[in-house]
Amino acid sequence: MKLSPDETIFWEHGFINLNLTIATTWAIMLVLAVASWMITKNLKKDLQISRWQSLLEIIVIAISNQIEEIGITQPRKYIGFIGTLFLYIATANLFIIFPWYQAPTGSISTTTALAVCVFLAIPFFGIAEKGIKDYLKSYVQPTIIMLPFNLISEISRTLALAIRLFGNIMSGGIIVAILLSVAPLLFPIIMNALGLLTGMVQAYIFSILATVYIAAAVKNTKSMKT
Amino acid sequence: MKIDWFTVIAQVINFIILVWLLKRFLYKPILNALDAREKKINDQLADAENKKAEAKFERDEFIRKNENFDADKQQLMEEAVTETKAERERLLKEARNDADALKKKQLATLKELQNNLIEEFEQNVQREVFSVSKKVLADIASINLEEQAVNNFIEQLSALKETERNQFIQSFKSGENHVLVQSAFNLAPALQHKIEIAIDNLLGTATAFDFKVKPDLIAGIEITANGYKLAWSISEYLDSLIKNVDETESEKLKSITKKESNAKS
Numbered sequence: 448m449k450l451s452p453d454e455t456i457f458w459e460h461g462f463i464n465l466n467l468t469i470a471t472t473w474a475i476m477l478v479l480a481v482a483s484w485m486i487t488k489n490l491k492k493d494l495q496i497s498r499w500q501s502l503l504e505i506i507v508i509a510i511s512n513q514i515e516e517i518g519i520t521q522p523r524k525y526i527g528f529i530g531t532l533f534l535y536i537a538t539a540n541l542f543i544i545f546p547w548y549q550a551p552t553g554s555i556s557t558t559t560a561l562a563v564c565v566f567l568a569i570p571f572f573g574i575a576e577k578g579i580k581d582y583l584k585s586y587v588q589p590t591i592i593m594l595p596f597n598l599i600s601e602i603s604r605t606l607a608l609a610i611r612l613f614g615n616i617m618s619g620g621i622i623v624a625i626l627l628s629v630a631p632l633l634f635p636i637i638m639n640a641l642g643l644l645t646g647m648v649q650a651y652i653f654s655i656l657a658t659v660y661i662a663a664a665v666k667n668t669k670s671m672k673t
Numbered sequence: 674m675k676i677d678w679f680t681v682i683a684q685v686i687n688f689i690i691l692v693w694l695l696k697r698f699l700y701k702p703i704l705n706a707l708d709a710r711e712k713k714i715n716d717q718l719a720d721a722e723n724k725k726a727e728a729k730f731e732r733d734e735f736i737r738k739n740e741n742f743d744a745d746k747q748q749l750m751e752e753a754v755t756e757t758k759a760e761r762e763r764l765l766k767e768a769r770n771d772a773d774a775l776k777k778k779q780l781a782t783l784k785e786l787q788n789n790l791i792e793e794f795e796q797n798v799q800r801e802v803f804s805v806s807k808k809v810l811a812d813i814a815s816i817n818l819e820e821q822a823v824n825n826f827i828e829q830l831s832a833l834k835e836t837e838r839n840q841f842i843q844s845f846k847s848g849e850n851h852v853l854v855q856s857a858f859n860l861a862p863a864l865q866h867k868i869e870i871a872i873d874n875l876l877g878t879a880t881a882f883d884f885k886v887k888p889d890l891i892a893g894i895e896i897t898a899n900g901y902k903l904a905w906s907i908s909e910y911l912d913s914l915i916k917n918v919d920e921t922e923s924e925k926l927k928s929i930t931k932k933e934s935n936a937k938s
Contacts, residue, residue, distance in 0.1 A: 453677045462679055469683050476691045483698035490702050492709040500706070507703045523704060527696040535691055551684075556677045560684030 450617065452549040453556055468554040475538050475551070506534075517658045518666065525661060528568055532561065533654035540616060540646025543639060550646070553616040555609065562609035565657045566601070573664030582664070608656060615649045616642075780930065787926055822856075823864045826894045826905045827871040833903075838875065841901055845876055848899035852880050855887040855895045872896065 449455060455467035486499045496504070510530045514522035539552045551557045573582040586597045619642035626634045833841070845852070852872060854860075860868070869882055887895070895904035 453680055464677075464679060466677070466680060468680055469687070472684060472687050476687060476694065479691065480694040480698055483695060487698055487702040487706075490706045492706055492713065494710065494714070496706075496710075500703075503699065503703050504707060507700060508707070511704075523700075526700050526704075527692050530700060531688070531692045531695045534695065535688065554677075554680065555675075556680035557684045559676055560681045560688060563681065564685055564688050 450621065451554045451556075452551060453554045455549075467549060468551045468557055471539070471549065471551045472557070475535065475542070479534060479538060513655070514658055517655070518662045519658065525572065525658070528564075528572075529654050529658050529661070532565075532657055533650055536561070536612070536650035536653055537647060540650055541643065543619075543642055543646060549620065550616050552612055552646075552649075553620050555613045555617075558609040558613040558616075561612070561653070562605045565608060565660065566605040568657070569601075569660050569664045572661050576665040585664070604656075604660065608653060612649050612653050615645055619645055783926065783929075819856075819858050819860065820864060822894060822905070823860065823867055827867065829905050830871055830875055830903065833875075841898065841903060842876060844901035845880075845898040850878070850880050851883065851898070853883045853885065853897040855885045855897070857886070857888055857893055859886055860884055868894075868896075 452467035452471060456464050457467070457470065458465040483503070486497075486503055489497070490500060491497065507526070507530070510533060511522045511526055514525055514529055519525055536552055539550050542548050543550055570582065573585070577585075587594050588597075619638070623635050623638050623642060626638055854865075854868060865882070865884055869880075872882075873879055893905055895902060
């Protein structure tokens, strides 16, 4: 039994390999990009719009509002990163309704990659917003003694992000696999439905946490004090 | 359960590409469309607000104009009524004046008619009196009227007062020795002679006579010498008659006008 889609390798040449994780990710990317392109190529700016456009608008506005609620005043700057995190994870987890599908988020390599992206995005957005000096200063707040703790927290939360998503999705997959062997009728369906719910919740948690970290990094020290 | 670092790197790259793709095909167009729609709605709302304000302005303007129109109408009506009254007064006055003028003209015409009638009547009366007198005198005295008139004239001449006679003589003597005798009828030679003798006696000298017929005199004789005139005619006797007739006619006319004015009022 393969616990991770990384283990299903189609092609390998030394360090480079093409496994199920990468292939599934490409498929998800294709679906998302094509669907977006199909819907947005005939966007209407009138008062009456198509249902698909309405759906996309609802999704985009919901993400934007969520980001704003966390405390970021200009959600449009970050919607590309945070929105894509959510949409990718949600889509990847949603596709478990298809038989023999293995979510790429069930691979620790994917979750690590996403956590690394968040880890890199935090200083990127922080420096872009406040300047390198002010950003670095935030690591020695409130005193310099806190510097190691701040650094540890930075790394540990990234690790936690990766492990949390991986653990939840992988466990869901394994539970379904085990139940299939024990009780092949009905139960796997229930567990799959539960897995769907867990997957959505995890997508939400992952993006919200990323937003919180970014918000903390880009927030003004002045506004934080007030 | 180990981390495959190539997969990690590949997934990071995949994720970055996905971010770019979704930005390009999803967020940007959707957010732009939202902005455009929001702008459009705001524009329409602003436009509606403007139109509302404009409509309100138009309505206020209309109400104001209506009020002005009503006021103007009222004023014009009042002016028209006043003008009509004035015009009515003027026309009535004019009509009254015209009526007065017409009445005066009518009165004048009546008066003229009366005068004409009187004149005609007078002449008729004179003629009648003349013919009646002539006939009566002829019937009664068996002499014609001419002769009687001549006799009467000669009597008057002889009955002239001293001062009158002197005046006549002096005026006769101051000019040519010529006397003009005018009468209403052709004097018979005997009568002419009679007059010549009477005047000659009066003047105390022989005089040249010139006899002429003047029908206006009506059974009368008139002598003229250098502007001095002596005359006798029936006219004198008719004067009282004419006067009486005139008075009677005036009374009649007065009663007629009185009746007319009573009928008008």
